[in-house]
Amino acid sequence: MKTLEDLTPEIRAKIPLYKDxxxxxxxxxxEYKNWKREDCAKYVEYVYNLAKRDLKPVxxxxxxxxxxxxxxxxxxNDRINDDTYKVIDQILDLKNGKKIDFxxxxxxxxxxxxxxxxxxELGMELDPGQEVPVSEKLFEQCKQHYLFxxxxxxxxxxxxxxxxxxxxxxPLKKNQDHLDWLYDNVxxxxxxxxxxxxxxxxxxxMPSKIIRNKIGFHSAFEPAIQYPNxxxxxxxxxxxxxxxxxxxEKGTLTFxxxxxxxxxxIRAGIITLIKERxxxxxxxxxxGAQVVDEQTVVxxxxxxxxxxxxxxxxxxxxxxxxxxxYNQQAAWIYMVCPSTGQxxxxxxxxxxxxxxxxxxxxxxxxxxxxxPYLWQSAN
Amino acid sequence: xxxxxxxxxxxxxxxFGIASIPSNAKKVEKQFIAKSERSGSxxxxxxxxxxxxxxxxxxxxxxxxxxxxHSLESLLKGTxxxxxxxxxxxxxxxxxxVIPKGVHFVGIQQRFDPLAGKKExxxx
Numbered sequence: 001m002k003t004l005e006d007l008t009p010e011i012r013a014k015i016p017l018y019k020d021x022x023x024x025x026x027x028x029x030x031e032y033k034n035w036k037r038e039d040c041a042k043y044v045e046y047v048y049n050l051a052k053r054d055l056k057p058v059x060x061x062x063x064x065x066x067x068x069x070x071x072x073x074x075x076x077n078d079r080i081n082d083d084t085y086k087v088i089d090q091i092l093d094l095k096n097g098k099k100i101d102f103x104x105x106x107x108x109x110x111x112x113x114x115x116x117x118x119x120x121e122l123g124m125e126l127d128p129g130q131e132v133p134v135s136e137k138l139f140e141q142c143k144q145h146y147l148f149x150x151x152x153x154x155x156x157x158x159x160x161x162x163x164x165x166x167x168x169x170x171p172l173k174k175n176q177d178h179l180d181w182l183y184d185n186v187x188x189x190x191x192x193x194x195x196x197x198x199x200x201x202x203x204x205x206m207p208s209k210i211i212r213n214k215i216g217f218h219s220a221f222e223p224a225i226q227y228p229n230x231x232x233x234x235x236x237x238x239x240x241x242x243x244x245x246x247x248x249e250k251g252t253l254t255f256x257x258x259x260x261x262x263x264x265x266i267r268a269g270i271i272t273l274i275k276e277r278x279x280x281x282x283x284x285x286x287x288g289a290q291v292v293d294e295q296t297v298v299x300x301x302x303x304x305x306x307x308x309x310x311x312x313x314x315x316x317x318x319x320x321x322x323x324x325x326y327n328q329q330a331a332w333i334y335m336v337c338p339s340t341g342q343x344x345x346x347x348x349x350x351x352x353x354x355x356x357x358x359x360x361x362x363x364x365x366x367x368x369x370x371x372p373y374l375w376q377s378a379n
Numbered sequence: 380x381x382x383x384x385x386x387x388x389x390x391x392x393x394x395f396g397i398a399s400i401p402s403n404a405k406k407v408e409k410q411f412i413a414k415s416e417r418s419g420s421x422x423x424x425x426x427x428x429x430x431x432x433x434x435x436x437x438x439x440x441x442x443x444x445x446x447x448x449h450s451l452e453s454l455l456k457g458t459x460x461x462x463x464x465x466x467x468x469x470x471x472x473x474x475x476x477v478i479p480k481g482v483h484f485v486g487i488q489q490r491f492d493p494l495a496g497k498k499e500x501x502x503x
Contacts, residue, residue, distance in 0.1 A: 268494050320496030330493060337390060339473040346501070348491045364393055364486020365435040365498070368382065371395065377387040379449075379474040 002168045011167045022159045025187065029226075032208040035190045037061060037120055043182075043189035044201050050178055058091045058200045060117045064227040067113060068193070068204040074114050075200060079138050084110070091121050092199050150194035152206065155186050220276035235269040248273055255286060259314075268318045271330075280332055280345030287312045287330055293355040299375040307355040308334035310345070322349040333358045339379040380484055389447050389473045391488040391501040392422040394439070400482055404431035404438045409462040412437060412447075412485055418471070419452050424478060426465030436486030443480055449473035 025031040041059040048057055060075065062068035075084050083106045093100050102122065107115050109132035119126040162183040164170060172179060193204040209226040210217065216237020217224035223231025233240040244266060247253040258270050275283045283289075293309040310332040319328045331350040352358035360373050385396025392413055409430050411421040424430075426445030431438035439445075443465065450468040460466050467475045487500040 271494075319493040321493075322491065322496065322498070324496045328493065337473070339390070346488075346490045347493055350493075362489050362491075362498075364395075364484075365489060366380065366433075366484065366486060367393075367395055371382045371386070372384065374384070375386050375388060377476050379389045379476045 002170060006168060014167055015163065018159050018163045021187070022155055026190075026206055027210045027212070029209040031187060031190050031206060034188075035205065036188070039185065039188040040190060040203060040205070041121070043185055043191065044194070044203065046181065046185075048201075053198075055092060055199070056095045057197070058088050058095065058118075058121050059203060060114070060121075060200060061203045061205060063205055064230050065204060065232075066230055068202065070111070071114055071117070071202055072195065073139060074111055074134070075202065076195075077138075080134050083107075084114075087118055088200050091118060094122060150191065150196065152192045154191070158183055158186055220273050235272045238265045238269060240269045240273075241266065244269060244273065248277070255288065258286075267316070271318075280347070283330070284310055284332065284345065287314070289313075289330065289332070293353060293358075295355045297356060297373060299378060301376070303338060303375070303378060305336065305338070305375075305378070306334075307359050309348070309352060309355040309358055310334060311350055319350075321351050323351075333362060335359065382484075385479065385481070385483070387447075387476055387478065388488075389422060389449055389476045392447070392449075392485065393488060394447070394476075394478055394483045394485050397438070397482050397484050400431060400438055400440055401433060404433050406430070407432045407437075413487055414452070420449060420471040421452055421455075422447065422449050422473075423462060424448075425460065425462055425468075426478075427463065433484070436484060439478065439483045439485055441478055441480050441483065445478045447476040447478050449475070 025034075040061055044059050045056045048055075060071055062071050073080050075081060075088070086103075087106050087110075090100060090102050090106070094102060102124075104126065107118065107126055108129050110128045111134075112128050112131055115126050115128040161179065165172065165176075165179060190206040191203055192206045195202040207225050207227055211219040211222070211224045211226075213236065217232075217234035218236050219233075220235065224234035225232040233242060233245050244253065247257065253270065253274075258267065261267050261270070271283065274286050278286075289310045289312045291308050292311045295307050297305045297307065299305060312330045315327050315329050317327050319330055320326055321328045329350040331348045331352065332345040333348045333352075333355065335344045335346065337344065346362060348358050348362065352361070356373050357369070360367075360369050360371075363371075380401055381398035383396035383398060385394075387394040407430055409424075409428075411423045414421045424439060424441075424445050424447050427442040428445050429440040429442075431440070446465045446467055448468040449471050451471050454469055458468065460468065489498045490501050491498050
């Protein structure tokens, strides 16, 4: 039996390598670029075979979340699905060696994107002709599928299994070759989500780009999760509604809108967005902050420094002070770097009234307030 | 730590003179005091000194006047200058500082995160 004591520094040092393998090409978009449909379909069929399913399923792959939703409804929604399942039955038979004549009349008027998937499974060209659009009303009434039977975290689990299996030298008594194959091919399959049924599997591909910070999905400049024609905005791991970014780009993200917003995550997101795009100066302007204290300190050698303490008039429910109390004003200490001339607005605790005391508080942890704020050299 | 009235800073890296090396300080190899992954820049002390680690930063026991440089890692690699030589390197943003002989506590300026309600080291 292996225990945590077997996790030597050498083995621990390999964890980042496994993480990098799971993430780097996915985040950068290399994985999306190099993806091949047959690798993905082969992976699904391998899993069905491993699960001792007799039939190879029909694999339908969506390139984006919106296409996934469209396909799901076209295949599984009773109000919309008419001939779709007949087509799936026929493809299923053909994929599994039955000799039948595929009835191409069934696909006439179907959604061409879905027909393209059928064609890929059949390995032949199919022409759906003129699409007969499904009425918006049916889509409005349709059931929403949001429970996935496989998620992007499957790769995370598989990576940990492989790490334990390989680095602790714990070979499986059976199925070792399957674990190896699944791990070796999981990135190529590039599956974000999968809805597995007896005859048909609906897959959503991994995104074309992912942007994160140390907290989670994060980008103040573009969608943090991207597919070629759509994306999802996140700030510090929190999902942001599109209007936040759209309004910002249009210049219509006003303080009044911010004030009316009740969702704390969205409010915090707006603050983060403005701060990352325009710096603290932009945020001060947006929030309408003013100087509450200004002092000039003469340091040794005659160098003078002007410190300013800014606060907003208004309190914000999502902001805390250093005591952890919510509903506080936003506050900043203004300093200028003597070497570069760069102005800094550093977020501070709104409890301060004195700019010099505030500047002392920002010194490194462990320096007591009794040490005067007086530099012999500042560069 | 007993602080003396010697204070120097180079950007967000701040030096404070102290009376002696704290008993809990652990001697470490000389290393960069701070490094920016984003820009490739670093703050590092060059000269004859011993470096110790404490919970909130480092203790520097400077045996001579040392040079605190803010430069680029890529530039340093080309110079063959070691951390034991009190030399001035081409600056990245901040001018070099002379750190006088003696014992110093060095730490990083802090910022307050009002969304989290806590202080953290300034990052660049």
